[in-house]
Amino acid sequence: MTAQEVRLCGLLLREHFGEVVEKVGTHLLRSGAQNLRTIIHETGLPLDLVKKSLCVLVQHGACNFRSGRKGPGCPTEYQASGDRILRILRYPRYIYTAKTLYGDTGELIIEELLQRGHMTMSSTVKTVADRLTQNMEEGRSMDYSEVTSAFSKLVETQFLQRCPPMGGARNTKDTTPGTPASTALLTPESFPDCYKVPHITLIGRGKRRHSSDDGEDQKSAKKAKMDPETHGDEGIYWQVNFERFHLHFRDQAVISAVANKLDQTCSEIVRTMLRMSEVTTSPSATCTKPLSANEIFRSLPASYNILRPILDQYLTLLVDDPMEFVGKAGESGGGMFVVNLHRALANLARATLESAVQERFGSRSARIFRLLLRKRHLEQKQVEDFAMIPAKEAKDMLYTLLSQNLVQLQEIPKTPDYAPSRTFYLYTVNQLPTARMLLQNCYKTVANLIERRLFETKESKRLLEKSQRIEAILASLQVSGAEPEQLTEVEEMITAPEKQQLESLRLHINKLDSAENQVDETMFLLEAYVSSTATSTA
Amino acid sequence: VTDEDKSSETTSVFDCYYLFFWIRELCQQFPHGITDQVIQNDMPHLEPQQRAAAINKLLSLGQLDLLRNSSGLLYRMKDAQSASKMKGSDNQEKLVYQIIEDAGNKGIWSRDIRFKSNLPLTEINKILKNLESKKLIKAVKSVAASKKKVYMLYNLQPDRSVTGGAWYSDQDFESEFVEVLNQQCFKFLQTKADMSRDSKQSPMVQRNSSFATSHEVWKYICELGISKVDLSMDDIETILNTLIYDGKVEMTVIAAKEGTVGSVDGQMKLYRGVNPVIQPTGLVKTPCGLCPVFDDCHEGGEISPSNCIYMTEWLDF
Numbered sequence: 001m002t003a004q005e006v007r008l009c010g011l012l013l014r015e016h017f018g019e020v021v022e023k024v025g026t027h028l029l030r031s032g033a034q035n036l037r038t039i040i041h042e043t044g045l046p047l048d049l050v051k052k053s054l055c056v057l058v059q060h061g062a063c064n065f066r067s068g069r070k071g072p073g074c075p076t077e078y079q080a081s082g083d084r085i086l087r088i089l090r091y092p093r094y095i096y097t098a099k100t101l102y103g104d105t106g107e108l109i110i111e112e113l114l115q116r117g118h119m120t121m122s123s124t125v126k127t128v129a130d131r132l133t134q135n136m137e138e139g140r141s142m143d144y145s146e147v148t149s150a151f152s153k154l155v156e157t158q159f160l161q162r163c164p165p166m167g168g169a170r171n172t173k174d175t176t177p178g179t180p181a182s183t184a185l186l187t188p189e190s191f192p193d194c195y196k197v198p199h200i201t202l203i204g205r206g207k208r209r210h211s212s213d214d215g216e217d218q219k220s221a222k223k224a225k226m227d228p229e230t231h232g233d234e235g236i237y238w239q240v241n242f243e244r245f246h247l248h249f250r251d252q253a254v255i256s257a258v259a260n261k262l263d264q265t266c267s268e269i270v271r272t273m274l275r276m277s278e279v280t281t282s283p284s285a286t287c288t289k290p291l292s293a294n295e296i297f298r299s300l301p302a303s304y305n306i307l308r309p310i311l312d313q314y315l316t317l318l319v320d321d322p323m324e325f326v327g328k329a330g331e332s333g334g335g336m337f338v339v340n341l342h343r344a345l346a347n348l349a350r351a352t353l354e355s356a357v358q359e360r361f362g363s364r365s366a367r368i369f370r371l372l373l374r375k376r377h378l379e380q381k382q383v384e385d386f387a388m389i390p391a392k393e394a395k396d397m398l399y400t401l402l403s404q405n406l407v408q409l410q411e412i413p414k415t416p417d418y419a420p421s422r423t424f425y426l427y428t429v430n431q432l433p434t435a436r437m438l439l440q441n442c443y444k445t446v447a448n449l450i451e452r453r454l455f456e457t458k459e460s461k462r463l464l465e466k467s468q469r470i471e472a473i474l475a476s477l478q479v480s481g482a483e484p485e486q487l488t489e490v491e492e493m494i495t496a497p498e499k500q501q502l503e504s505l506r507l508h509i510n511k512l513d514s515a516e517n518q519v520d521e522t523m524f525l526l527e528a529y530v531s532s533t534a535t536s537t538a
Numbered sequence: 539v540t541d542e543d544k545s546s547e548t549t550s551v552f553d554c555y556y557l558f559f560w561i562r563e564l565c566q567q568f569p570h571g572i573t574d575q576v577i578q579n580d581m582p583h584l585e586p587q588q589r590a591a592a593i594n595k596l597l598s599l600g601q602l603d604l605l606r607n608s609s610g611l612l613y614r615m616k617d618a619q620s621a622s623k624m625k626g627s628d629n630q631e632k633l634v635y636q637i638i639e640d641a642g643n644k645g646i647w648s649r650d651i652r653f654k655s656n657l658p659l660t661e662i663n664k665i666l667k668n669l670e671s672k673k674l675i676k677a678v679k680s681v682a683a684s685k686k687k688v689y690m691l692y693n694l695q696p697d698r699s700v701t702g703g704a705w706y707s708d709q710d711f712e713s714e715f716v717e718v719l720n721q722q723c724f725k726f727l728q729t730k731a732d733m734s735r736d737s738k739q740s741p742m743v744q745r746n747s748s749f750a751t752s753h754e755v756w757k758y759i760c761e762l763g764i765s766k767v768d769l770s771m772d773d774i775e776t777i778l779n780t781l782i783y784d785g786k787v788e789m790t791v792i793a794a795k796e797g798t799v800g801s802v803d804g805q806m807k808l809y810r811g812v813n814p815v816i817q818p819t820g821l822v823k824t825p826c827g828l829c830p831v832f833d834d835c836h837e838g839g840e841i842s843p844s845n846c847i848y849m850t851e852w853l854d855f
Contacts, residue, residue, distance in 0.1 A: 518820030
């Protein structure tokens with residue numbers, strides 16, 4: 001983990017779980033796998049706090065434990081996973097996707113699971129039903145079966161998965177008999193029942209909470225509900241399957257790129273192709289399984305009734321496009337077509353790099369950057385000639401890009417002594433290292449944005465506290481029934497400039513929040529690209 | 539002095555003029571030059587000394603050129619015009635002129651003249667000034683190194699590599715000219731693409747009609763008349779390439795029949811305006827993505843997120 005990643009993870013842990021968990025988490029990230037005693041010793045925190053923090057991290061899947069490496073008698077070692085912690089940044093995007101795909105029910109299920117880490121199906125269903133009932137009108141409530149069906153749909157499309165049983169844990173449903181307590185970390189997919197919905201007996205409706213219960217509920221919201229009833233699925237815990245969401249985001253990125261470059265109909269065709277290969281393609285595949293034109297024609301949405309020859313023309317267009325989103329893999333069945341996932345990701349990453357250079361350094365520097373990406377190695381004179389930029393300015397721009405490490409210099413000597421007058425100096429751009437560098441910049445940027453947000457909140461802490469107190473007073477006055485004059489009197493305790501300050505503070509925080517999400521989109525593209533190259537070269 | 543001697547003398551004088559005439563005839567027959575061998579074949583009764591004497595006389599009169607090639611010496615007729623030009627110049631000047639003539643339209647640098655002729659620098663400079671004043675050679679400033687001057691014959695057009703071609707006027711790169719051409723070409727291609735998109739025909743036809751060959755673009759630019767210099771199709775193609783590097787245009791090559799307008803070696807290049815693949819990426823929507831002091835920014839330092847002025851401006855926007 002790089003320093004920037006550790007810093008970002010620390011900030012995210014602090015915001016969501018508090019400073020103690022942050023301390024333990026960052027310590028584990030920096031030092032690798034450690035056992036309990038070492039952690040206590042090095043962080044200087046008391047035993048029970050460390051234990052609780054580790055519990056929180058394990059509950060959310062950010063920390064794994066296994067028996068020590070030195071032998072079976074060693075104490076268990078804990079290892080934090082930075083990638084998992086960085087996913088916290090993407091929670092809003094996951095929740096929003098679930099909402100678009102499965103409506104409010106899906107949104108709330110995902111939200112609950114993200115908040116709790118691991119939960120059984122029955123408790124999730126009950127909590128979500130209660131929450132949905134809360135927002136409905138009086139007299140109506142949400143049936144458990146609806147929520148259960150939404151849950152099952154999420155499991156079918158693999159957005160939710162079972163948590164892998166911990167090695168050595170007492171599991172009532174031992175799904176893999178005969179597995180020795182191995183020291184390797186097991187992925188959820190290695191269990192065959194990963195996506196099987198258990199049969200639970202859960203009949204009822206959501207309970208509406210009344211306002212008198214508000215105070216209690218706030219306290220118990222963090223604690224797991226101690227439910228005395230059992231529903232037949234004890235010990236089966238569910239977690240959100242981030243990889244599946246990532247595949248979905250990647251598909252969306254490819255579809256929107258096709259829509260931008262070509263047109264709406266082409267993007268619909270690509271969307272159909274990707275939908276058909278959702279479950280048949282492995283996550284790290286270079287391209288989807290070949291689909292025949294006949295199948296595509298049959299699976300197009302009914303609203304798009306285009307004729308078969310027109311579809312063939314569109315497919316030919318997609319194949320001929322220089323971006324190579326779609327490739328032809330054979331001639332049977334009217335032509336077999338694949339979506340080139342890795343190539344699409346590489347093109348999107350390249351477009352991201354180009355856009356970053358363009359916005360930061362101007363369109364002429366972007367021209368030089370694109371030129372070097374296309375032609376690989378060029379001398380300075382050639383750069384000036386191809387880009388049609390005057391020599392002085394071209395030199396200036398090249399040196400600026402070089403100092404920012406976006407462009408590299410390759411020396412090719414003509415003589416064994418690297419005499420400068422007898423050496424070729426070629427400029428080049430390497431896409432993968434540049435993408436990694438930009439990714440690190442993204443981490444730093446998000447950390448900066450979070451710090452600025454915390455700073456702004458801290459600055460106006462006094463004002464925020466005052467406004468919170470005034471709101472509480474207003475609420476209690478309203479409940480106990482007061483005259484309008486009393487209410488306005490209380491309201492006027494906040495002066496107009498203070499109100500303005502609060503308003504601007506709110507705007508600032510919103511802006512910083514949305515900026516974090518935008519940078520997260522860039523982060524996702526670059527991470528997907530880097531991991532796609534890692535698997536293809538492995 | 540016997541009669542025989544007298545007659546041999548007169549015959550030798552008479553023979554001389556006859557020899558000159560004969561050798562000149564031979565030279566005119568072989569404009570590329572004649573060797574000793576050729577003269578010998580033609581006049582086998584001639585003795586080598588007489589031949590050599592005749593040739594020397596012709597050389598000193600300046601009517602023959604002495605050249606050397608791989609098989610020996612060549613004698614070539616000097617044409618009357620150049621012979622008259624060099625009248626009054628001495629041998630050194632002739633040598634320098636020869637060297638400059640050989641350099642063709644690329645021109646030659648004064649230091650290179652010095653190497654080839656082995657004359658001292660002062661002499662060279664005097665000779666060059668002399669020749670320039672006689673309007674036999676001229677100096678052209680090279681565009682690659684602005685201090686360097688190359689010399690070439692007065693009536694020759696300098697080569698493209700020296701002047702830079704259509705994009706340079708007086709050694710200055712015309713960036714506004716290039717910019718204007720750039721925008722015009724792009725607008726042409728973009729309107730073509732928009733028109734084809736609005737025509738709502740089948741997608742293949744749409745795409746094919748949004749393409750423009752380099753020849754079409756060239757014709758359009760010529761008809762616009764924004765260029766004072768004549769632009770060739772290659773020049774237009776370099777402009778279109780810069781549009782490709784701007785990411786606004788894409789190019790394909792198709793096979794074309796020889797003889798169709800605009801085809802080069804059986805190929806045609808087609809250009810088409812395109813839309814960008816993604817919107818500006820999220821990172822650059824934040825001040826940190828564009829910050830010039832990004833690497834110096836640390837929490838607790840002089841430049842930090844808490845006191846960043848760029849962020850303050852951006853938040854209040």
